[in-house]
Amino acid sequence: MTFAEALRAAALRGGLSLREEGHPEPLAHLDYGAELRLKQEALKSFAASHGLEKGLGPIVGATQPRGYRATTKRRARYSRQGLALSFAADAALPSGVSESVLDAPAHRALYAFTQAQLSRPGMSALASELNYVIVRGSGAALAIILNLRAFDGRIVGAAKRWAEALQSAGLGVLSAFLYLDPTGSDYYLEARRPVGKLSWKKLFGPEALEVRLDGRRLRFPPTVFSQVNEAMLPTLTATARELLGPLDGRAFVDLYCGYGLFSLCVGGAARSIVGMDSEGPAIEAAQENARHAGLSQARFIAGRVTGEFLAERLRPSDRAESILLDPPRQGTGPGVIETLARRRSDVVVHVFCGTDEMPGELERWRRVGYSLSRATPLDLFPGSANLETLALLKL
Numbered sequence: 001m002t003f004a005e006a007l008r009a010a011a012l013r014g015g016l017s018l019r020e021e022g023h024p025e026p027l028a029h030l031d032y033g034a035e036l037r038l039k040q041e042a043l044k045s046f047a048a049s050h051g052l053e054k055g056l057g058p059i060v061g062a063t064q065p066r067g068y069r070a071t072t073k074r075r076a077r078y079s080r081q082g083l084a085l086s087f088a089a090d091a092a093l094p095s096g097v098s099e100s101v102l103d104a105p106a107h108r109a110l111y112a113f114t115q116a117q118l119s120r121p122g123m124s125a126l127a128s129e130l131n132y133v134i135v136r137g138s139g140a141a142l143a144i145i146l147n148l149r150a151f152d153g154r155i156v157g158a159a160k161r162w163a164e165a166l167q168s169a170g171l172g173v174l175s176a177f178l179y180l181d182p183t184g185s186d187y188y189l190e191a192r193r194p195v196g197k198l199s200w201k202k203l204f205g206p207e208a209l210e211v212r213l214d215g216r217r218l219r220f221p222p223t224v225f226s227q228v229n230e231a232m233l234p235t236l237t238a239t240a241r242e243l244l245g246p247l248d249g250r251a252f253v254d255l256y257c258g259y260g261l262f263s264l265c266v267g268g269a270a271r272s273i274v275g276m277d278s279e280g281p282a283i284e285a286a287q288e289n290a291r292h293a294g295l296s297q298a299r300f301i302a303g304r305v306t307g308e309f310l311a312e313r314l315r316p317s318d319r320a321e322s323i324l325l326d327p328p329r330q331g332t333g334p335g336v337i338e339t340l341a342r343r344r345s346d347v348v349v350h351v352f353c354g355t356d357e358m359p360g361e362l363e364r365w366r367r368v369g370y371s372l373s374r375a376t377p378l379d380l381f382p383g384s385a386n387l388e389t390l391a392l393l394k395l
Helices: 003-013 033-048 104-119 153-167 228-245 261-267 280-294 307-313 335-342 354-365
Strands: 071-079 081-084 131-137 140-148 171-180 200-204 209-213 218-220 253-255 272-277 298-302 321-325 347-352 371-378 388-394
Touching: 003 033, 033 354, 071 104, 104 131, 104 153, 104 298, 131 388, 140 153, 153 171, 153 200, 209 228, 218 261, 218 280, 218 388, 228 261, 228 321, 228 347, 228 371, 228 388, 253 261, 261 280, 261 298, 272 280, 272 307, 280 347, 307 335, 321 335, 335 354, 347 354, 354 388
Parallel strands: 140 171, 253 272, 253 321, 272 298, 321 347
Antiparallel strands: 071 081, 071 131, 131 140, 171 200, 209 218, 347 388, 371 388
16 A cells, blocks of 8 residues: 555545645645645554554644745746646646645746746747746745756847846846756756756856754755755754754764755764765755854765665764664665664664655664664645655664
């Protein structure tokens, strides 16, 4: 049983209707209280079907269940009917913008402005080469990125005209960028781009996004992953802090660390901090964030997180070590869990951004001597069929 299947079964029992499979917001039309009860019932069924009931706590509800997404995107499609900026589920939309109640209101206004501007005469060179429009940030600190199949003089010229209009529109946009992806990949900020060609161009504004959390200022490039629900970041770091316990005098290992969210907002009291991530720009941002915070005990290493890489780059453990790993939705890389288990660290927190990965990954931990002590699910993605769960593992 998948979590989505458990949700649909629970909705059927409760007489609730969900949007079609594949829709990015299958629960967003529900009252949030009903959504949270539905997710709780579905999680209970999912856990029972996989033998995960022990230690699984109730879902911690979202502080801002609608209008929260601080990273959003729309796929672009240009035709004689005009420019459509849509979700995949709205592929039949001839023009206009797919509506969302989960996106921050400022994002929705920015999509509407961009769709209207790029539908104007003289903008077809830009509109016809557009893969995605991506908006990042919250409040009055937004960045917008046009993901394009090609760069040439006509396209860049049209983009500059759009950027000039954008700066005059009063929509809270601090920066705008062009991003080259000739493959049209679904990975809208992660595709391999041509080597030796201009593939990233700033149109205006600062080079970095910024969040402030737990007394820290954290900056990162617009292409680096960050949590879509900034309103829940205090809950996320507080939960990690609670599960890890006191870090004073301990070593802290932060895997898939990104720009240093957990390293800096949770691990500050540790005697040493080591963060690892495959994204070089994220590691550079983490290093700069640590310098700004005055955390001289923190070091960050760029490289694909595999068992072999961990064995090579992590210093031997003295067991006074706490580990947090926050892998992407597809789970940990080859040999990661097995290599970490050989360190015999007495506190491990595994962050799951997809519920369906939990049974397989927890079984791997069980086979190497670790058991689930506690798990705290957070509704980090209200309106969607996902949860973020932090699992405490003990020897």
